[in-house]
Amino acid sequence: MGSVGAPEILVVFLVALIVLGPDRLPKAAKQLGRAVAEFRRVSSGFQDEVKRAIDFTDDRPAGDASPSAPSTPSASSAAPARPQPSAAPGSPDIDLPPPPDDPRRN
Secondary structure (H helix, E strand, C coil), X not given: CCCCCHHHHHHHHHHHHHHHHHHHHHHHHHHHHHHHHXXXXXXXXXXXXXXXXXXXXXXXXXXXXXXXXXXXXXXXXXXXXXXXXXXXXXXXXXXXXXXXXXXXXX
């Protein structure tokens, strides 16, 4: 598939002029421009979130397989200590229950 060139754009513009007429064409073009701008804003926000997620996982140390890996309890504590999950900047600190296959869940 090729790209859209000047002749194709001209044909689309002429068809839009015939279908919409000269009164409604500027309004339609303005709405189309707003829709394209909103799409670009949303897609750039999505790209930023993906880049932040990739950078966050790249910044973790190599030995740290998961942020909520079980730790060994200290001898002085009666209940085992739960490791704190590392939260991304700007995200709320959420304390999640252990997964169903976790041996601490008895």
